[in-house]
Structure formats: C-alpha cells, structure tokens
Amino acid sequence: MAQKEFAGQMVDVNEEGYFTNPQQWNKEIAAAVAKEEGLELSDKHYAIIEFLRNRFNSGEALSIRSINKSGIVDVKEFYALFPGAPLKKSTKIAGIPKPSSCI
Amino acid sequence: MSSSNDKPLKKVCIICAKGTIEDVYAALVMTNGAVMEGIEAKLFFTFFGLDAITKKQMKKLKTATIGNPALRMPGNIPFPTLLGALPGVEAGVSAMMKSQMEQLDIPPVDEFMELITAGGGEIYACKLAMDMFKLKREDLCEHVSGVLTIGEFYEMAGGEGTQIIFT
Numbered sequence: 001m002a003q004k005e006f007a008g009q010m011v012d013v014n015e016e017g018y019f020t021n022p023q024q025w026n027k028e029i030a031a032a033v034a035k036e037e038g039l040e041l042s043d044k045h046y047a048i049i050e051f052l053r054n055r056f057n058s059g060e061a062l063s064i065r066s067i068n069k070s071g072i073v074d075v076k077e078f079y080a081l082f083p084g085a086p087l088k089k090s091t092k093i094a095g096i097p098k099p100s101s102c103i
Numbered sequence: 104m105s106s107s108n109d110k111p112l113k114k115v116c117i118i119c120a121k122g123t124i125e126d127v128y129a130a131l132v133m134t135n136g137a138v139m140e141g142i143e144a145k146l147f148f149t150f151f152g153l154d155a156i157t158k159k160q161m162k163k164l165k166t167a168t169i170g171n172p173a174l175r176m177p178g179n180i181p182f183p184t185l186l187g188a189l190p191g192v193e194a195g196v197s198a199m200m201k202s203q204m205e206q207l208d209i210p211p212v213d214e215f216m217e218l219i220t221a222g223g224g225e226i227y228a229c230k231l232a233m234d235m236f237k238l239k240r241e242d243l244c245e246h247v248s249g250v251l252t253i254g255e256f257y258e259m260a261g262g263e264g265t266q267i268i269f270t
Contacts, residue, residue, distance in 0.1 A: 064139055064218055065210050075221035084141035086222075102132055103209055 006032035011095075018091070018098050022056065025095030033093045041093070045081055047072045049094040062087065062099040113264030114143040116256070120269070122154035124166045124200050130155075130270045131215045138222035145259055146219065147251065149229035153236060156228055156243050161212045165197040216246035227251045 001020060003010045007028040012020045019025060030049060034041045041049075051070050055062055064087060068075045082089040087099055115137045119130035130146060137144035154160040168174060168187030174196070176182050186192060201211075210218065216226060225248045233239075233250055240250060251259070260267050 061208065063208050064135070064222070065208055065214070068218065068221075075218050079222045085139060087139055101208075102136060103207075 016098065019095040020097075022053070022096050025053075030093050030095065033095070037089055037093065039082070039089075039093070042081075044073065044077075045090075045093075048078070048081065048090055052090060052094045053096060056091075056094075056096040061101050062091065063101045063103045065103060110264055112137075112142050112266060114145070114260070114262055114266070116145045116147065116260040116265065116267045118147045118149060118267070118269045119152035119155065120148075120150045122151035122160070122164060124164045124197060126270060127152065127155040127164055127212065128204070128209070128215075131212070131219070132209075133268065133270070134224055134226075135215060135219050135222070138219055138224040144219070144224040146224065146226045147229065147256055148227070149232045150235075153228060153232055153238060155212055156216075156226060156247050157238065158242060158244050161244060164212065165193050166200050168193045168196050213244060213246070216244065220246050220248075227256070229253075229256075
C-alpha cells in the first residue's frame, strides 16, 4: 500500500490519493491535502468536511443531493468551494473513500 | 485507471428525445455525473423528451407498461402486456419506479435539474420540436437556458474532447 506524507505524518493512500484509513486524518492533514489540490480551507470548507466524515462514519451514501440537503451550503456554493469535481475533491480532503454513488 | 496518453473528456452534449421516466433519468444522471466530474455538460431535449422540461408534464413522467419486454413484476414475473393496458396500471408502475428511485436518493426531475444547473450544466430545448408541439418558452421550466436550432446545438458542441451522446 502506498504512503504519503501530509503535515509531517505518513498516511496510507490508494493509487488515486484517497485515504484508505480515515482514522489517520486530522485538520492539519486536511489543510495539507487541500493545498495540494490548490485550495485554502475556510470554516465553510471544514463544516462540509465534517458533514462528509459524519455521514461516512454513519455508513450513509454520499451524493450531491445530500450536500444540498445538509443545510451547510447549497449546491452552487459547494461547486464554488471545491471547483472542478467537488464531491471527489472534498472527500479526498476529508480523508474518506471516493464516493461510489452515481448521483 | 487511465493512461497518460488518454485524452480526457472535456465536454458532453447529451440528447434526450423520449419522455419516459427511464429515458429522462438516463440523460439526467449522465449530465449530472459529467458536471460532478468537472466535465462541461449540455443537455438537449427534443421531441417527446420535451415533457421533461415542460412545467405541466415534468412531474408526471411515466414508464411504459406496454411494449416494454424488460418490465417485470416483483418476484421477477414477466409483466403481461394486456395487464399494462388496463387503466391505472401505468400510473401505478410509474409511482413504484419513483418510490424506488427516492429510496436510492435519486431526486425528482426538477430538483435534479436544479443540481445540474447549480453545478454549471446547461439545459436546452429543441426549437423544431417546440414548434411541432406548439410549446412556447413560457411553457418550459426555469432550468432551461434557451431554445436552440440544430445548427446552434452543433456550434455549442465544438472543441476538442467533446462527445455528442444520443440516449
């Protein structure tokens, strides 16, 4: 398994750079991953990341619709905060697996 | 997954010409999926597909219970064509499809279009089909960016890494 250093710590990642062990995540690591993606994390980013992690930990599927219903941001803001491929980017920064949902 | 020689997809132009639940959703899932991947996406509705963006019809899409050999009842029993012809059966089957989709967190048509446009995807209507069905711009839902001729559609489909997909 590949390892990568973020914020001075080694974490296990897969070939696409997603964490394989979400326990190895913390906020400093998130900031380092975000930097690599070209993002500076704001409180809004962290609120979404926390939402994603909570949802992942409770075993719920992640979809763009669930973000819209989260009450944290609407979809438009979500795309603006994580430009490009928002759900992929945000889950990578959140240290959880890439979403397997099609919606 | 992809080699460095692969040219990534940059834009998809998806055409939906039918108005059944499954045809419309196939187009919506593909369009939204592209937007989520950061791929520029244009969705073009024509002919019966226009029902999906017509205010009066978009919440009433149906799945055909006749002429649909893949349709089966619970328990995998083939769905008899004659049963599909009875009044109310199509509505019942369609309601069932919608409840199944809701369980998978698939949004209703208008909400799905909201997700697509919020992410930068664009939805268009075909001018010729609009004329045929005597539809006006104001009959269409708010998510529609415009009414296009086929020429305008092709202009929009230019550029390297673009694919046109007819569902």
